[in-house]
Amino acid sequence: MQREEWTLEEKVEVLERRVAVLERILRISQILTSTLQLEPLLQTIAQSATELTDTAASSIMLVDKNTGELHFETVSGSKREEVKRVTVPLDGSIAGWIVREGKPLLIPDVRQDPRFYAQVDETTDFETRSILGVPLQVRGKVIGVLEALNKMGDGIFTQDDIHTLSTLAAHAAIAIENARLVTEIQKAYEELSELDRLKSEFVAIASHELQTPLTVILGYASFLKKETTGAASEQVDAVLQSALRLRSLINDMINLRHIETGEAELELEQLSLNELSTTITAEFASLAEAKKQSVTIQLASQPPMVEADRQKLHLVLANLLSNAIKFTPEGGRIQVEVETKGNEVRVSVRDTGIGIPPREQERIFDRFYQVEPSLTRRFEGMGLGLSIAKGMIELHGGRIWVESLEGMGSSFTFALPLVE
Ligand code: ADP
Numbered sequence: 001m002q003r004e005e006w007t008l009e010e011k012v013e014v015l016e017r018r019v020a021v022l023e024r025i026l027r028i029s030q031i032l033t034s035t036l037q038l039e040p041l042l043q044t045i046a047q048s049a050t051e052l053t054d055t056a057a058s059s060i061m062l063v064d065k066n067t068g069e070l071h072f073e074t075v076s077g078s079k080r081e082e083v084k085r086v087t088v089p090l091d092g093s094i095a096g097w098i099v100r101e102g103k104p105l106l107i108p109d110v111r112q113d114p115r116f117y118a119q120v121d122e123t124t125d126f127e128t129r130s131i132l133g134v135p136l137q138v139r140g141k142v143i144g145v146l147e148a149l150n151k152m153g154d155g156i157f158t159q160d161d162i163h164t165l166s167t168l169a170a171h172a173a174i175a176i177e178n179a180r181l182v183t184e185i186q187k188a189y190e191e192l193s194e195l196d197r198l199k200s201e202f203v204a205i206a207s208h209e210l211q212t213p214l215t216v217i218l219g220y221a222s223f224l225k226k227e228t229t230g231a232a233s234e235q236v237d238a239v240l241q242s243a244l245r246l247r248s249l250i251n252d253m254i255n256l257r258h259i260e261t262g263e264a265e266l267e268l269e270q271l272s273l274n275e276l277s278t279t280i281t282a283e284f285a286s287l288a289e290a291k292k293q294s295v296t297i298q299l300a301s302q303p304p305m306v307e308a309d310r311q312k313l314h315l316v317l318a319n320l321l322s323n324a325i326k327f328t329p330e331g332g333r334i335q336v337e338v339e340t341k342g343n344e345v346r347v348s349v350r351d352t353g354i355g356i357p358p359r360e361q362e363r364i365f366d367r368f369y370q371v372e373p374s375l376t377r378r379f380e381g382m383g384l385g386l387s388i389a390k391g392m393i394e395l396h397g398g399r400i401w402v403e404s405l406e407g408m409g410s411s412f413t414f415a416l417p418l419v420e
Helices: 008-034 038-053 094-101 119-124 159-227 230-261 273-283 285-290 310-326 385-395
Strands: 055-063 070-075 105-107 131-138 141-151 268-272 294-298 305-309 333-341 344-351 399-405 409-417
Touching: 008 038, 008 159, 038 055, 038 070, 038 141, 038 159, 055 131, 070 094, 070 141, 094 105, 094 131, 094 141, 131 159, 141 159, 159 230, 230 385, 268 273, 268 310, 273 285, 273 294, 273 310, 273 333, 273 344, 285 294, 285 310, 305 310, 305 409, 310 333, 310 344, 310 385, 310 409, 385 399, 385 409
Parallel strands: 294 333
Antiparallel strands: 055 070, 055 141, 105 131, 131 141, 268 305, 333 344, 344 409, 399 409
16 A cells, blocks of 8 residues: 555554654653663663564664674574574674664565575574564764564564664763773773782882881981091981981871871860961971071961861971972962951961962872873972871861962962861
8 A cells, every 4th residue: 555545544654653652652762771790781672672672582783892793692582592692693693784874674585685694593493584673873873783683473674663673772882882881981990990909919019128128227327427527428318318317208108008097096285276387387487498488477466276186287388388488489478367267277388489380280199199290390309298187187177178270379278167
């Protein structure tokens, strides 16, 4: 019967059937988009394809991203495991043709088609008679093929079947791609976590092993310094200073490890941030003087008391001040300010230094992160100071952040809860 001759009732019937199929595909699509694991997802797709096209079985083949080969991934039915990962040649197979052409293909009788690849039937004891195959496409790229096998009833696939299977394939392809992406991201994340673990382990072992010889060097250098005079004394002093610097680097690594493993413990006491900031700023006076920098301090009018670990806050403020001095050219200005704001106290260290580009401002608090690439950098350091500062402040239930304009200067601030 030609389309033109269809009665209104017949047209309505066809449309109703299509709407019913689309409703089912929509429901299936909801299930597909909520399944992020590839294996169950493929099963659902294969089952749905069989149901929707009223066929005996269906199968899914996917193109391997690396080799470009086409592999059987799943078939509905009991012989699932046997066909898994069977390779289907791209040349001389129906699925291969669909991948190459990116178009559906209907084969009413496979025995008459030279492209039929019989090997899978031999493996599964399933006798394929007819095939309807459609490409699984994402953004114009064929990622696989969905096939429905052996139409039930009169055994003849219709235009509606092609339409239905193609619609299902469009939803299925996106769901498959998403599931693969999730798997890839999970894998990459696991690899990164492993690398991170190895790095932490290395840092732990290295810092621990370096401690003992360093203690010996420091011991003898201090002893020799007392014993020697003149030029030799200067040389011993250089050894001592370098050893002290090495100790502070090792301490950074140990501190970081303690924060990471949750081993860092707070020895809390009530202390005034006015007093602590004054003490530490004074400690850095000679370092700033050597670079002809001015250091000023502005204190809160009422001594702001916090419940904190003195040594750890000392470390935080020392890191901020040494960075300010390091990243500010000669003659620059550094300002420390303590102020209370609501129920917290804020300590800021401002400088007129090189500043930090906006895109780097979050990352500088990451471990080992430095704005300048390590091999060409002008400033010494390991990129640990700020991550330690952040860890220590967060241990105290506080926050730390930076505001900065490139070429103009930076302002680092930490806030801690005030003790009433
Ligand atoms: P380090 O100082 O050892 O490199 P930090 O963790 O203390 O490590 O700092 C990380 C990076 O943040 C520094 O390498 C630098 O690029 C940037 N930075 C920190 N403080 C300042 C500052 N006051 N001015 C400009 N850049 C800074």
